[in-house]
Amino acid sequence: MSIDQSHGHPGSDVATTSEGGLPERFENPGLEPHRHRMADVDPKAAKRAERQVAALFGLSTLGTILFVVAYYAVSIEGDSWAEIARQLRISTTLLGIGLALATFGVGAGAVHWAKTLMPDEERIELRHPMRGTDEDRDAALDILREGSAEAGIGRRPLIRNSLLGALVPLTVGPAIVLLRDTGPLPGNDLSTTFWKQGLALVHDPITDPEGLGRKIKPEDLTIGSVVHVLPEGIQAEEVEHPLDEIAKAAVLLIRLNPDDLDEVSRAGAYEGIVAYSKICTHMGCPVALYEQQTHHLLCPCHQSTFDLKQNCKVIFGPAKRPLPQLAITVDDAGYLVAKSPFTEAAGPSFWERG
Ligand code: FES
Structure with missing residues (x-):
């Protein structure tokens, strides 16, 4: 056929x-007969649509400005954890609103422009061999030129300028913010964490505000329990950059049946309770998904999967190293404490890492 x-x-x-x-x-x-839009036949409607498009691009510009201002203006500092958490909430909310407005404004403006002002004549193109004749190619170029002229980039300076006004800040603003976050070089800062021998494991106040600074005893954990912990004292006032320290020292504490652990994991565990860095060795996302049946830890960012039974060996995904284990024991009062600091740097690779 x-x-x-x-x-x-x-x-x-x-x-x-x-x-x-x-x-x-x-x-x-x-094809059905072409139906003209209001803006095709009424210059006033075209002008109105033009202003609406410009307003949407302007909204995008405001969103980008809000994003950059919020990034610099809201400092995530405070005298208490509740204050820091509040600042963090304000910062992420404003950053989210700014970025949402910036991307929505550009996207909605472009769609509105295309729907109301750009040519919408239906055209039929015959099927033809992949490479057209030279005449066809010249004709296609003419059509493209004609389309670009009809799109009105040259004739509608308001739209062109407002689009530039939205796109330039949208690309440059977040780029500056991101670049600022890449420096300064970390040096050896990433090789060590706050953990020291004898420091107690305490509930992470950000994941568990109720448990703020509370120490943990082995009997607090049943098999399958997962607790997000930090070293005791990390939230003390004299700690210079507490959020940076927390970002490196966050640990997951999990209780398993000791018989499920291999010899190496068991050496750093206490009665089946193991502690591993929560910072993914791929790109540093928090590894916080624990699969109780298989004893796997999953990183939500790129699905690296670590096997708790084998000292958090990588069994799937792009991570190249196991999660470092924090060897633990109990102190005289029966609280869980670090037996030693991490024996290797937590988190992803970095230049100075050995
Ligand atoms: S950051 Fe965890 S898999 Fe990429």
Whole structure:
């Protein structure tokens, strides 16, 4: 059965297959008559649409400005954890609103522009060999030039300028913010964490505000329990950069049946309770998904999977190193404490890492 290549032309026939498998032919109805939009026929409506597009691009510019201002203006500091958590909430909310407005403004403006002002004449293009003739290619170029002229980039300076005014800050603003976050070089700062021998494991106040600074005893944990912990004292006032320290020292504490652990994991565990860095060795996302049946830890960012039974060996995904284990024991009062600091740097690779 051959297919008619003039598909889409009124009056031409198109081959289909009937239920019985026999070819049928029907009249190609062609395109419906083109319907003009308000902006095509009414210059006032076109001007109104132009202003609406410009307003949406302007909204995007404001969103980017809000994003950059919020990044610098809201400092995540405070005298208490409640204050820091509040600042963090304000900062992320403003950053989110700013970025949402910036991307929404550009996207909605472009869609509105295309729907109201750009040419919307339906055209039919015949099927043809992949490479057209030179005449066809020249004609296509003419159509593109004509389309770009009709799109009105040159004729509508308000839209062009407001689009530039939205796109330039949208690309440059976040780029500056991101670049600022890449420096300064960390040196050896990432090789060590706050953990020291004898420091107690305490509830992470950000994941567990109720448990603020509370120490943990082995009997607090049943098999399968997962607790997010930090070293005792990390939130003390004299700690210079507490958020940076927390970012490196966050640990997951999990209780398993000791028989499920291999020899190496058991050496750093206490009665089946194991502690591992929560910072993914791929790109540093928090590894916080624990699968109780398989004893796997999953990083939500790129699905690296670590096997707790085998000292957090990587069994899937892009991470190249196991999560470092924090060896633990109990102190005289029966609280869980670090037996030693991490024996290797937590988190992803970095230049100075050995
Ligand atoms: S950051 Fe964890 S898998 Fe990429």
